[in-house]
Amino acid sequence: MQTKRTIFNSKILPYWLILPQLAVTLIFFVWPACQAVWQSFLREDAFGTSTQFVGFDNYVAITQDSSYLNALIVTVIFSVAVATVSIVLALVLAVAANSLLKSRSLYTTLLVWPYAVAPAVAGVLFWFMFNPTIGLIPYLLKGLGYHWDDRLNGTDAMILVVLAASWKQISYNFLFFLAGLQSIPKALIEAAAIDGAGPVKRFRDIVFPLLSPTTFFLLVVNVVYTMFDTFAVIHATTQGGPNQATNILVYKVFTDGFIGLDLGSSAAQSVVLMVIVIALTFIQFRFVERNVQY
Amino acid sequence: MFKKIALAALALGLSSSASFAATQITWWHAMGGELGKKLDEIVANYNKSQDKYQVVASYKGTYAETMTAAIAAFRAKQQPDIVQVFEVGTGTMMAAKGAVYPVYQLMKDAGAQFDPKAYLPAVVGYYTDTQGNMLSMPFNSSTPILYYNKNVFKKAGLDPNTPPKTWEDVETFSKKIMSSGAAKCGFTTGWISWVQLENFSAWHNLPIGTNENGFGSVDSKLSFNGPTQVKHWDNLKKWQTEGIFQYGGPEGGNDAPPKFYSQECAMYMNSSSSRAGVVNNAKDFEVGYGMLPYYADVKGAPQNTIIGGATLWVLKGHDAEEYKGVADFFRYLSTPEVQADWHQFSGYLPITQAAYDLGKTQGYYEKNPGTDVGIKEITLNTPTPNSKGLRFGNYVQIRKVIDEEFQALLGGKKSAKEALDAVVERGDKLIADFAAANK
Numbered sequence: 222m223q224t225k226r227t228i229f230n231s232k233i234l235p236y237w238l239i240l241p242q243l244a245v246t247l248i249f250f251v252w253p254a255c256q257a258v259w260q261s262f263l264r265e266d267a268f269g270t271s272t273q274f275v276g277f278d279n280y281v282a283i284t285q286d287s288s289y290l291n292a293l294i295v296t297v298i299f300s301v302a303v304a305t306v307s308i309v310l311a312l313v314l315a316v317a318a319n320s321l322l323k324s325r326s327l328y329t330t331l332l333v334w335p336y337a338v339a340p341a342v343a344g345v346l347f348w349f350m351f352n353p354t355i356g357l358i359p360y361l362l363k364g365l366g367y368h369w370d371d372r373l374n375g376t377d378a379m380i381l382v383v384l385a386a387s388w389k390q391i392s393y394n395f396l397f398f399l400a401g402l403q404s405i406p407k408a409l410i411e412a413a414a415i416d417g418a419g420p421v422k423r424f425r426d427i428v429f430p431l432l433s434p435t436t437f438f439l440l441v442v443n444v445v446y447t448m449f450d451t452f453a454v455i456h457a458t459t460q461g462g463p464n465q466a467t468n469i470l471v472y473k474v475f476t477d478g479f480i481g482l483d484l485g486s487s488a489a490q491s492v493v494l495m496v497i498v499i500a501l502t503f504i505q506f507r508f509v510e511r512n513v514q515y
Numbered sequence: 516m517f518k519k520i521a522l523a524a525l526a527l528g529l530s531s532s533a534s535f536a537a538t539q540i541t542w543w544h545a546m547g548g549e550l551g552k553k554l555d556e557i558v559a560n561y562n563k564s565q566d567k568y569q570v571v572a573s574y575k576g577t578y579a580e581t582m583t584a585a586i587a588a589f590r591a592k593q594q595p596d597i598v599q600v601f602e603v604g605t606g607t608m609m610a611a612k613g614a615v616y617p618v619y620q621l622m623k624d625a626g627a628q629f630d631p632k633a634y635l636p637a638v639v640g641y642y643t644d645t646q647g648n649m650l651s652m653p654f655n656s657s658t659p660i661l662y663y664n665k666n667v668f669k670k671a672g673l674d675p676n677t678p679p680k681t682w683e684d685v686e687t688f689s690k691k692i693m694s695s696g697a698a699k700c701g702f703t704t705g706w707i708s709w710v711q712l713e714n715f716s717a718w719h720n721l722p723i724g725t726n727e728n729g730f731g732s733v734d735s736k737l738s739f740n741g742p743t744q745v746k747h748w749d750n751l752k753k754w755q756t757e758g759i760f761q762y763g764g765p766e767g768g769n770d771a772p773p774k775f776y777s778q779e780c781a782m783y784m785n786s787s788s789s790r791a792g793v794v795n796n797a798k799d800f801e802v803g804y805g806m807l808p809y810y811a812d813v814k815g816a817p818q819n820t821i822i823g824g825a826t827l828w829v830l831k832g833h834d835a836e837e838y839k840g841v842a843d844f845f846r847y848l849s850t851p852e853v854q855a856d857w858h859q860f861s862g863y864l865p866i867t868q869a870a871y872d873l874g875k876t877q878g879y880y881e882k883n884p885g886t887d888v889g890i891k892e893i894t895l896n897t898p899t900p901n902s903k904g905l906r907f908g909n910y911v912q913i914r915k916v917i918d919e920e921f922q923a924l925l926g927g928k929k930s931a932k933e934a935l936d937a938v939v940e941r942g943d944k945l946i947a948d949f950a951a952a953n954k
Contacts, residue, residue, distance in 0.1 A: 266953045269590045270613035273954075356768045372764050373926045462765055463922035480579050481912045482586065482607065483948070 234359075253319055254495060267482040276402035279489035289473065289490070296469045299383065300447040307387040308439055311394030312432075316424070318395075318400045329399060336392035340450065344457030347385035371459065375466030378459045382467050385458060386451045393441050401435035402428070441505045445498065470494055537569040541595035544572055545581040545653075545825065549791070553860050561847050568840035578825060579911065580605070585830065589614055594830040596841050599654060601825045603910040604639060608828050609650060610624055610733065610908060610953040616829040616838070618845065619648040624835075625842035633849070633867050637819065637893040642826050643905035645730065651826035652845050655863040656786040658696045658889045659710040666800040667781040670697035678805025682750065685782065685808050688689035690757040692781045701759040702782035702862055703775060705768035707818060708917035709823050710784050710807070711751065712739055715744045717902035718807055719743055720815035727900040729907040734950040735909070739940045740935035743813055748931035752924055763899030772796070786823065790862040806892050818902045820892040855879075864889055888901030908949025913942040 264275045283289045318328045335343070351371055352386065353359050359369035373379040405428060413423050452471050455461060461468035466474075474494065478487030520951025546554045551574055558572045573874040575581040578601035585598040600608055608615055622629035631639070631649055642651045665675035679685045687692065689701020704710050722738050729735040741913070754760035761780055775783035776796040782915045783793075793802055809816040827848075829841055847853060854870030857863065859879055865871045871890060874880060880887040896902075907913060920934040920941075929937065 264952050266611060267586050267607050268614040270611060270750065271953065352770075354773055365677070371921055372770070373762060375926065455920070457954050460765075463561040464919045464925060464928070476912075481909065482583065483909075483912075483952075485952075 257488045257491050261492050264485045279485045292468050292473045300444045302383045303386045303447040304443040307390040307394050311391045313396050315395050315398035332395050333392045335389050340453035341457045343389050344385050344454040348458045351381050355427050373463050378467050385454045397435050401432045405431050525630050530587050538836050538840050540570045542572045542597040543575045543595045544599040545578045559884040599825045599828050600828050602823050606906050606908040615651045616831045618652050622842050625839045627842035637678045638866050651828045653826045653866040656822040657786040657863050658822050658893050659714050660787050661784050661805040662780045662793050663803045664800050665803045667697045671695040679808055681811045682808045696840045698781040700761045700780040703761045703763045703771045703780040705771045705785035707921045708914045714820050717821045718817050719813045720818040720901050722901045723905045728905040737939045745931045788862040804888045819895045821904050907946050909945040916941045
């Protein structure tokens with residue numbers, strides 16, 4: 222049986238069809254990005270009444286700014302910590318949920334819930350739980366002899382934002398791992414079991430390697446998430462403090478641009494961020510799509 | 516049928532054009548909650564009092580958000596007539612000569628009745644140019660004062676009617692309070708930057724920066740890292756370790772009020788405009804009021820405190836008719852009745868002498884003790900170049916730097932000297948950046 226194929230001969234039609242998407246991309250993404258690039262070469266007062274072209278001055282200034290360097294280090298620590306915590310916990314939960322027969326879908330539903338919570342709300346929840354004055358957890362920690370103070374202790378503040386950001390991301394990672402686990406052929410695992418491999422060995426030598434494409438994909442996605450989507454978490458909890466201990470790059474772009482009204486520097490910083498996200502996307506397309514071998 | 520509809524449409528058109536006849540004045544502000552409701556009431560009363568102008572007030576979020584919104588709107592040529600800007604944004608607004616319509620100029624051009632001498636110098640001085648011309652209209656100004664818990668004082672064997680005068684008193688009172696078990700902590704404070712550094716310097720008649728605290732020129736330098744300030748920050752660190760002082764968080768210090776309300780801390784320093792909140796929340800104890808403490812061995816202390824809060828700036832780019840309305844609205848805002856009402860409701864300072872006098876004749880200050888402590892502080896002595904205020908570019912960020920370095924001090928990463936030196940170094944760079952961008 223042969224299905225009849227419809228062929229459109231018009232050469233312009235495809236362009237008409239992608240036009241809406243193209244327009245959205247151009248107006249809301251490309252145009253502002255170009256503006257940011259242009260703005261990054263200018264030095265302006267807040268109201269835009271006096272403008273000077275300063276070339277690469279804004280870029281040179283951020284490389285010499287110790288707080289920018291600090292933000293870079295903080296961002297690396299923050300992304301690595303969030304990616305590790307959320308991937309490891311999600312994997313543990315996925316393996317556990319996958320081993321259940323009857324209640325698997327119940328657990329899956331429950332574990333996905335946090336993903337529906339807006340980042341700002343997640344931030345506020347953790348802020349309340351860990352608030353040194355009114356929070357429950359500092360109160361419990363006091364019983365264990367630890368004086369929790371995310372207002373003054375940079376490490377405590379970092380732990381707080383890592384937990385708040387990971388909590389949300391675990392749900393997302395969990396779903397991918399669960400799907401990954403279910404696509405592993407049962408025959409492979411059963412064959413290994415017959416050959417005498419225990420559960421730990423089966424996981425280490427068969428399951429985990431087969432999950433490596435998923436893991437690598439999640440690693441990239443999580444790093445992008447922590448670098449660009451955690452603004453609300455930071456804004457609702459520490460606001461970059463104490464003493465810039467949680468001041469990640471995106472948050473610094475916001476404070477310098479919207480609180481400090483230093484648009485030139487803020488634009489230069491966002492151009493740097495743009496380069497980073499382009500590089501990460503490139504890595505994802507180039508390697509994730511094909512390169513993970515079993 | 517058709518006729519009927521046409522008539523209805525005509526009637527509708529007529530009625531809407533009637534209300535359009537009033538010139539609309541837009542006002543963006545940052546007053547949320549109770550203060551926002553009061554502000555809406557003032558606007559509604561003004562709109563009722565005449566029919567030429569209609570003021571439309573919109574709440575735009577925090578001070579920083581309101582200012583950013585107005586600036587973005589100006590760049591898109593959609594600016595409001597009036598915008599409320601906090602005191603640390605003054606440097607930025609003042610430098611934006613092409614965007615701002617100075618209030619003294621506006622009042623002159625509109626031919627409105629306006630006497631600059633009617634306003635309290637300690638309030639208006641913060642917002643005048645070097646020739647003494649008023650650039651913006653003060654709306655809500657406050658100054659920090661000391662609140663204390665009379666019940667705790669009594670329990671600790673202290674006189675509940677004597678607030679501490681000096682920082683030495685604060686220390687001995689706190690120790691007594693803590694050792695007697697009357698409260699867990701001596702004191703806490705809001706606004707480290709505003710209360711424990713800027714006002715601290717003015718109160719001890721010490722310079723905050725060069726060129727008369729920046730009033731003289733844009734390219735000024737900070738100088739609040741002197742020995743007295745270092746000593747004070749050293750003490751704050753020491754008192755924090757001993758439990759006498761508890762940190763309330765950066766900026767306004769959101770954690771500070773609950774510590775005072777829950778009677779954990781016996782004393783609390785914050786804006787005079789916090790009074791309404793303090794009175795409402797101090798359910799189980801009586802509140803006492805005092806002036807800010809000072810170090811007895813510093814010559815010239817106490818001098819006078821400086822203000823905080825916000826003023827109304829007029830933005831350029833509208834019709835002369837609208838500006839006439841703005842001028843008329845400012846005249847209305849400055850009338851003693853409106854001022855006294857706003858001042859008594861909110862705890863902000865009155866901006867005119869007449870409003871203060873009206874409160875006195877009403878017997879308001881006797882009936883409500885503590886309401887005039889702020890006024891007494893700002894008028895304690897004639898302001899010196901060190902104590903009339905401060906005006907630096909990029910000061911919003913410098914406030915943030917002060918918070919960060921104070922956290923480094925309390926976190927044990929830096930000594931008081933190192934922290935204050937770092938504030939000055941980082942602050943000077945921000946001021947220089949601002950001067951370069953506003954040449």
